[in-house]
Amino acid sequence: MSMSPALQLWMQPRLQQVEDALSRWIDAAAPADLGQAMRYAVLDGGKRLRPLLVMATAQALGGTKEQQADLRAACALELIHAYSLVHDDMPCMDNDVLRRGKPTVHVQFGQAQALLAGDALQSLAFEFLTPEAGDATIQARCCALLARASGYWGMAGGQAMDLAHVGQRMPLQDLQQMHRLKTGALLLCGVQMGAVCAGLHQGPRWQALERFGQTLGLAFQVVDDVLDVTADSATLGKTAGKDAQADKPTYVSALGLAQAQAWADELAQQAQQALTDTGLTEEPLTMLRELTRWVVQRTH
Amino acid sequence: MSMSPALQLWMQPRLQQVEDALSRWIDAAAPADLGQAMRYAVLDGGKRLRPLLVMATAQALGGTKEQQADLRAACALELIHAYSLVHDDMPCMDNDVLRRGKPTVHVQFGQAQALLAGDALQSLAFEFLTPEAGDATIQARCCALLARASGYWGMAGGQAMDLAHVGQRMPLQDLQQMHRLKTGALLLCGVQMGAVCAGLHQGPRWQALERFGQTLGLAFQVVDDVLDVTADSATLGKTAGKDAQADKPTYVSALGLAQAQAWADELAQQAQQALTDTGLTEEPLTMLRELTRWVVQRTH
Numbered sequence: 020m021s022m023s024p025a026l027q028l029w030m031q032p033r034l035q036q037v038e039d040a041l042s043r044w045i046d047a048a049a050p051a052d053l054g055q056a057m058r059y060a061v062l063d064g065g066k067r068l069r070p071l072l073v074m075a076t077a078q079a080l081g082g083t084k085e086q087q088a089d090l091r092a093a094c095a096l097e098l099i100h101a102y103s104l105v106h107d108d109m110p111c112m113d114n115d116v117l118r119r120g121k122p123t124v125h126v127q128f129g130q131a132q133a134l135l136a137g138d139a140l141q142s143l144a145f146e147f148l149t150p151e152a153g154d155a156t157i158q159a160r161c162c163a164l165l166a167r168a169s170g171y172w173g174m175a176g177g178q179a180m181d182l183a184h185v186g187q188r189m190p191l192q193d194l195q196q197m198h199r200l201k202t203g204a205l206l207l208c209g210v211q212m213g214a215v216c217a218g219l220h221q222g223p224r225w226q227a228l229e230r231f232g233q234t235l236g237l238a239f240q241v242v243d244d245v246l247d248v249t250a251d252s253a254t255l256g257k258t259a260g261k262d263a264q265a266d267k268p269t270y271v272s273a274l275g276l277a278q279a280q281a282w283a284d285e286l287a288q289q290a291q292q293a294l295t296d297t298g299l300t301e302e303p304l305t306m307l308r309e310l311t312r313w314v315v316q317r318t319h
Numbered sequence: 320m321s322m323s324p325a326l327q328l329w330m331q332p333r334l335q336q337v338e339d340a341l342s343r344w345i346d347a348a349a350p351a352d353l354g355q356a357m358r359y360a361v362l363d364g365g366k367r368l369r370p371l372l373v374m375a376t377a378q379a380l381g382g383t384k385e386q387q388a389d390l391r392a393a394c395a396l397e398l399i400h401a402y403s404l405v406h407d408d409m410p411c412m413d414n415d416v417l418r419r420g421k422p423t424v425h426v427q428f429g430q431a432q433a434l435l436a437g438d439a440l441q442s443l444a445f446e447f448l449t450p451e452a453g454d455a456t457i458q459a460r461c462c463a464l465l466a467r468a469s470g471y472w473g474m475a476g477g478q479a480m481d482l483a484h485v486g487q488r489m490p491l492q493d494l495q496q497m498h499r500l501k502t503g504a505l506l507l508c509g510v511q512m513g514a515v516c517a518g519l520h521q522g523p524r525w526q527a528l529e530r531f532g533q534t535l536g537l538a539f540q541v542v543d544d545v546l547d548v549t550a551d552s553a554t555l556g557k558t559a560g561k562d563a564q565a566d567k568p569t570y571v572s573a574l575g576l577a578q579a580q581a582w583a584d585e586l587a588q589q590a591q592q593a594l595t596d597t598g599l600t601e602e603p604l605t606m607l608r609e610l611t612r613w614v615v616q617r618t619h
Contacts, residue, residue, distance in 0.1 A: 049471035050500065051479035057471065106438060109411075111430035130411035131482050134434070135475050138406060141441050142470030149463035158459035163449035170442030171349035171357065175435050179351035182431050200350065 026309040030071060037070045038062070040094050044147060049139075056128040056136035057143070061101045064119035068239075068314065069096045069209045075306040076213025076228065079299060083216040085154045092161050092212040095147040099169050100205060102140035105133055107178070115261070141169070160215045168208035177201025181267065189268040195237070202243070203236030210235075224297050231293035231307070238286035239314050244269040245279050250319055287315040326609040330371060337370045338362070340394050344447060349439075356428040356436035357443070361401045364419035368539075368614065369396045369509045375606040376513025376528065379599060383516040385454045392461050392512040395447040399469050400505060402440035405433055407478070415561070441469065460515045468508035477501025481567065489568040495537070502543070503536030510535075524597050531593035531607070538586035539614050544569040545579050550619055587615040 022030075041061055046054045070093030083089035108115040108123040109130060116126050125133035148161045167173055177200030180193075189197070210232030219225055247262045248271050262269045270279045290311045294304050322330075341361055347354045370393030383389035408415040408423040409430060416426050425433035448461045467473055477500030480493075489497070510532030519525055547562045548571050562569045570579045590611045594604050 046471065049479075050476035050497075051483040053471045053476055053479040102438075106434055109434065111409075111411075111434060132479065134406055134409065134411060135479050135482070138402075138437070138441065138469075139471040139475035141438065142466050142473070142475060145445055145462050145466035146470060149459055149466060151463070153459075155455040155459040158462070159449055159453075159455040162445050162458070162462045163451070166442050166445035166449060169438075170446060171346065171353045171439040173442070175439035175442060176350040176353055179349075179353040179432065179435050182435070183351040197350075 022313055023309055026306065026313060029306050029309070033071060033074050034067055036090060037067055037093055037097070040090055041097065044094060045143065052128070053132065053135060053139055056124055056132050057140055059121075059127060060105045060124050060136055060140065061098065064121070065097070065101070066317075067097060068310070069100055069205060070094060071310060072206060072209035072232075072235075072307075073213040073216070075310055076210045077217045079297075079303045079307050080214060080217035080219050081303070084218045085157060085216070088154065088157050088161075089213060089216040091147045091150065092165075092216055093209075095144040095161070095165060096205060096209050096212065098140045098144040098147065099165065099174070102137040102144075103174055103178070105137040105140070109133060112178075112182070113261070113265070144169075157215055160220060161212050164208050164211050164215065168204040173200055173204035173208075174202075177204065184268055186266045187268065189273070191273050194268055194270065194273055198237065198240040199233070202240045203233060206236035206239060207232035224299070227293050227296040227298070230296070231290050234286050234290040234293055235311055235314060238283050238290060238311075241270045241279055241283040241286065242315055242317065244271045245276065245283065246317075246319065247271070248276060283315050287311055322613055323609055326606065326613060329375075329606050329609070333371060333374050334367055336390060337367055337393055337397070340390055341397065344394060345443065352428070353432065353435060353439055356424055356432050357440055359421075359427060360405045360424050360436055360440065361398065364421070365397070365401070366617075367397060368610070369400055369505060370394060371610060372506060372509035372532075372535075372607075373513040373516070375610055376510045377517045379597075379603045379607055380514060380517035380519055381603070384518045385457060385516070388454065388457050388461075389513060389516040391447045391450065392465075392516055393509075395444040395461070395465060396505060396509050396512065398440045398444040398447065399465065399474070402437040402444075403474055403478070405437040405440070409433060412478075412482070413561070413565070444469075457515055460520060461512050464508050464511045464515065468504040473500055473504035473508075474502075477504065484568055486566045487568065489573070491573050494568055494570065494573055498537065498540040499533070502540045503533060506536035506539060507532035524599070527593050527596040527598070530596070531590050534586055534590040534593055535611055535614060538583050538590060538611075541570045541579055541583040541586065542615055542617065544571045545576065545583065546617075546619065547571070548576060583615050587611055 045058050045061060047058060048054060073093040073096060074089050077083045077089040104118060105124045107113050108118055109125050116123055124136055144165060145162055149158045169175060177197050180197040181201055210228050214220065214225060214228055247260060291308060294307055345354060345358050345361060347358060373393040373396060374389050377383045377389040404418060405424045407413050408418055409425050416423055424436055444465060445462055449458045469475060477497050480497040481501055510528050514525060514528055547560060591608060594607055
């Protein structure tokens with residue numbers, strides 16, 4: 020993994036915060052081992068890119084207005100991501116048995132429990148966003164953003180497009196729309212919720228951040244498609260070559276490997292430009308810039 | 320169906336409002352027919368008891384503070400109910416092919432699409448609750464209530480308990496806890512969200528309404544178990560005798576048919592008493608009282 024010392028230094032305590040919060044906030048005692056299945060799906064794994072994006076964005080804008088609002092949004096977003104993986108891995112979807120180097124949730128707990136664990140993780144995300152005390156405006160805005168990013172005009176819609184196009188050629192424009200929804204929407208949502216937690220929700224700076232989030236999301240997916248071809252399963256922690264095997268349209272199948280890689284670099288540059296367009300000074304932007312580099316240079 | 324003329328008169332325009340709103344607010348154009356699958360799951364069916372509870376509660380307390388807040392909460396709650404049915408019917412759960420007299424969603428659209436449609440219906444519920452303009456306090460509170468009622472200490476947790484106990488005897492107390500979560504939580508949530516929309520969220524009146532919602536939820540489930548034994552599939556619009564066949568613990572298997580029926584009547588009386596305990600005058604309570612009678616006397 021290609022990561023600067025500065026990013027590592029910033030990331031380490033925040034990852035710890037996220038892991039601790041997730042572990043503290045997902046109740047192990049929930050009925051009939053449902054909490055256990057949910058913890059299995061979420062804890063000890065994952066790059067936590069989405070939570071880090073929330074926290075780096077809030078920090079770039081001067082920090083969260085309300086204590087822990089950014090941490091709650093960060094963890095909520097990770098729950099949505101985690102639930103999507105649980106459902107995605109099920110036999111009626113991708114039918115995958117390996118995730119982050121471990122048996123997938125349905126292999127470990129059975130399909131019915133995996134279905135319920137995914138469902139309950141989605142609910143729990145909205146619980147995370149709405150603690151009893153707290154700024155109602157931040158809570159309502161974050162719920163609105165997360166709901167839209169997860170739903171039929173977001174992640175779930177992108178997954179439906181994906182399913183509908185297995186084995187089919189897809190025009191590059193449709194492929195882009197699919198990924199904008201399937202993975203882009205949640206990454207953009209991380210940037211948006213980070214901004215909302217810092218008190219920003221409109222204006223030119225908000226728009227520049229949205230462009231940043233959109234471009235980063237696209238870059239992330241292009242890199243994902245490249246890695247599916249170039250990395251091995253051990254490095255990925257999931258089955259490599261899966262998309263090609265399933266005959267799914269990807270940026271690599273659409274553009275070829277070299278051009279896909281070049282495009283990822285170009286998108287990274289556009290994302291950096293969008294950060295410049297926020298008009299923020301360089302110092303607060305540092306970690307968003309570093310995260311962008313990491314997304315493109317990562318090896319898994 | 321045993322329903323008073325007064326209830327019918329009150330109900331008819333509100334059912335129409337709910338049907339219209341659901342049809343208007345679930346986007347048929349969502350990607351890859353996902354919107355179509357979601358509309359299939361939600362429209363043209365269902366008693367809409369949960370939405371009616373939201374609206375009757377708000378009305379009992381003087382009406383919604385913000386235009387359409389109660390209608391949005393009502394429809395959001397129905398989406399959660401609908402998604403749970405879609406997932407519940409899937410082969411890895413109850414494996415049911417008939418619902419409200421129609422093929423279930425996975426029979427009609429395939430399992431993967433059914434899984435995604437359920438997921439997206441849950442997201443959409445939180446979208447319904449959080450329109451751009453609107454009272455942030457009502458929005459945040461409703462999201463909090465709905466998330467908790469849907470999640471591992473609510474509906475999903477109750478379903479996990481249900482799954483874990485197929486073929487097992489369950490002490491009456493556990494059975495009650497299971498149903499309090501599985502079906503009771505959403506019905507209670509309807510009462511709570513109705514109250515929040517009317518500006519009430521604490522105090523003795525709130526507590527009396529919570530007792531009402533809890534008792535009504537329990538009564539509803541006892542009647543459901545009774546109907547599973549006494550009604551036929553055509554009347555129910557779903558497979559009758561399913562619980563007995565699946566060897567699931569029910570109030571009928573725990574108490575016997577006659578005692579279960581007697582208990583439902585007793586619970587209905589307790590629910591009526593809780594309404595009296597709100598200290599509201601009789602006139603605004605009329606429709607909550609009527610709905611309670613309907614829940615216990617219904618034939619499907």
